Amino acid sequence: MLGMTDASGGAAPRAIVHIDGDAFFASCEQATHPEWRGRAVITGKERGIVSAASYEAKARGVSRGTPLWDVKKIIPDAIIVPSDYETYSLFSKRMFEIMRRFTSEVEEYSIDEGFCDITGLDRPMGCSYEEIVRRMKRAIESELGITVSAGLSCTKTLAKVGSKWKKPSGLTVIPREGISKFLSALPVGKVWGLGPATAHRCIGLGLATAQDFAAQDEKFIRCHFARPQWETWRELNGLPTFPLETELKDTYNSIGKSRTFTPPSTDREFVFAQLLKNLENACIKARRHHLAARGLVVYLRRQDFRHDVTETALDRATAFPMELTATLRQLFGSVYRPRTEYRATGVVLTGLVPQDAVQLSIFEPPAEMRKMEKLYAAMDQLAATMGKHCVFSAAAAAAHGTPQHILDRGNVPQRKLGRLKGETRRRHLRLPVMPGGAV
DNA sequence: TCTGGGGTCCTAGGACCC
């Protein structure tokens, strides 16, 4: 019924489904709090901006990213709650379980979105592809108490276009012969994979709609764009190019942490403390996943939203901030400019490898290492039982809002530490770990 | 959208080597 003929030369035409949760976080909240149904529900309290808004809230003019103080003005009776990822993850898990009842070819694209490939299921199920999607959607909605929108077409990109077409609770089929009709009404920048930069370039070339883009010949696309856009162009033309990634991803290539602070600051030590806090948080996450980093990226975001970035490879993979502090300060020193206003800092741990694969160099004192491992194991344990940020290094104290008396005691200027290099580590290791204070 | 946080992948260009 999709009228799919094979344009890719040989392989069977695909039937790809994209399922997209409608206002997912807010819907989960309404499903777990039935008394909130029909009301404006907002998640994201912890961030100060809207993460997700229920359709009732959207109808009153609130959207993702709106500051919460604006929300309160627009919708005084809005229900504003912090995001509860554990609950949303449970809903997500069950949504994918339902999809897997139909096929094992499921890609968990994000917490609230997934693709599946139902090619060939029409015969054994004795119904059309559209009917299969309808059943899948109905099962999710009735069992979870949330709504989802679905798209059905012959490539991932087109299925995604479809699921966005009608929301909430839509089901959109884009048959091969109907592709151009759909794409004609779609601004080019709305296509999955074509962002603001590509959209801007397209406009410059006189291509305003997705159809304008898709209708160009391959030579033109290859001449004016790079590979990712060319791949999207293929997908829009019904040529499956992005495979379904059905492997469950349980690891990371990189782990980043960044934080904005207001007001912006020119204070060197304050900005560095923010950076160090990010490093500690990134390392905590890495250790939780038993990963160690071989590279470290540091960036400072200026008032004008430009980034100053620098990075370095590490001698040995690690997830211990203590081992990274000197490097961090060095990187920081190379990008920090005095009298410049900064509004955010960030670190990224890159080249992550499993912790147990980390080889100690023969020059590394193993006793020292074991001590450090024990210290961080203790800190992680403490964090698990007493709350996430009960321990942190003294230099990051400024970023944790620590009382001045602890700062006075613990915040040793780096200039002094620099001269004590060999000494520093041992001194740190002998110090007791104090809950709520500095190490 | 006067702008939060966490990711992935691609590409251009320089350094270095033969």
Next chain:
DNA sequence: TCTGGGGTCCTAGGACCC
């Protein structure tokens, strides 16, 4: 001394996604 061609690795940065 204005000087070929090609490969590889790395970095910086762009672009895009949720």
